Amino acid sequence: MARFASIRDVCSNDRPMGKQISLCAAAGAENDSARCALIVRNVLSEMKVTEIQWKTIEAYNKSAYQFDNTIGKLTNYNTSYDYLADLLEDGDSILDLACGSGQISKYLSERKHVLITGVDLSQEMLKIAQQKIPTGTFYKESIIHFPSNTQFHAVIIGFGLPYLNRKQVRECLRNSVKYILNEKYIYISFMEGVDCRIEKTSFGGDYDFLIYYHQREYIVQLLKELNVHIIKEYELDYKEEDGSISKDIVFIGKKREISG
Numbered sequence: 001m002a003r004f005a006s007i008r009d010v011c012s013n014d015r016p017m018g019k020q021i022s023l024c025a026a027a028g029a030e031n032d033s034a035r036c037a038l039i040v041r042n043v044l045s046e047m048k049v050t051e052i053q054w055k056t057i058e059a060y061n062k063s064a065y066q067f068d069n070t071i072g073k074l075t076n077y078n079t080s081y082d083y084l085a086d087l088l089e090d091g092d093s094i095l096d097l098a099c100g101s102g103q104i105s106k107y108l109s110e111r112k113h114v115l116i117t118g119v120d121l122s123q124e125m126l127k128i129a130q131q132k133i134p135t136g137t138f139y140k141e142s143i144i145h146f147p148s149n150t151q152f153h154a155v156i157i158g159f160g161l162p163y164l165n166r167k168q169v170r171e172c173l174r175n176s177v178k179y180i181l182n183e184k185y186i187y188i189s190f191m192e193g194v195d196c197r198i199e200k201t202s203f204g205g206d207y208d209f210l211i212y213y214h215q216r217e218y219i220v221q222l223l224k225e226l227n228v229h230i231i232k233e234y235e236l237d238y239k240e241e242d243g244s245i246s247k248d249i250v251f252i253g254k255k256r257e258i259s260g
């Protein structure tokens with residue numbers, strides 16, 4: 001979703017989470033239990049939304065209407081929404097994570113009679129989403145650990161991953177896939193790349209947004225581990241103001257039934 005002009009680099013890539021987990025497993029002896037607990041606590045706190053990520057949510061609160069009137073009206077992704085809509089049936093339930101102002105859910109609702117549950121941390125974005133989809137249920141929650149005791153016919157994470165680091169992405173996808181009914185669908189979009197930057201946006205005036213770029217292969221691997229089969233992929237090139245091309249990726253996947 002190439003709408004950003006980079007201003008400076010702020011962070012490097014995270015270490016893979018597996019390292020800390022295996023440290024924890026290695027600390028199995030009783031006298032190591034305190035160390036193990038500490039590692040588990042550290043891993044859990046890394047899953048929390050950080051202060052700098054909260055600033056981005058605040059920036060979304062401040063620019064929610066601007067976002068909805070500009071990015072929220074783009075039609076670039078409609079082909080991918082149509083593909084998903086064709087897979088859905090009237091009465092299906094949708095979990096829209098990082099729903100923002102509800103653009104994707106609204107589009108799908110116009111194609112099929114679907115039941116929408118939306119999740120976002122920006123109350124201002126949620127207000128707009130609720131106005132657009134009065135029958136929807138919306139929660140102010142983090143998409144990393146959204147709790148649910150039901151499963152859905154589709155989980156959507158439309159440009160939510162650009163606000164999560166690698167470990168949070170892994171956690172978010174692990175949780176999201178749990179909430180998909182077997183043989184049903186996930187829709188994910190993100191910006192391809194390797195770094196993480198604080199950027200100005202075309203809709204956010206002077207506010208700073210912390211944006212994480214993710215490698216296609218990393219997301220492909222995570223989906224594979226989670227038993228999700230990618231059934232459709234879109235790549236959209238976008239020409240930046242400086243002439244460079246950035247790439248948005250959309251995956252539509254199907255959760256495979258785990259036999260046995």
Ligand SMILES: C[S@@+](CC[C@H](N)C(=O)[O-])C[C@H]1O[C@@H](n2cnc3c(N)ncnc32)[C@H](O)[C@@H]1O
Pocket residue numbers: 049057060072097098099100101102103104119120121122125141142143144157158159160163164
């Ligand atoms: C680019 S908007 C995407 C909106 C919509 N899905 C779309 O594609 O048009 C990103 C949204 O992610 C939300 N967000 C960022 N980090 C989040 C988190 N950890 N938990 C919940 N929402 C988050 C922001 O508040 C913002 O509304």
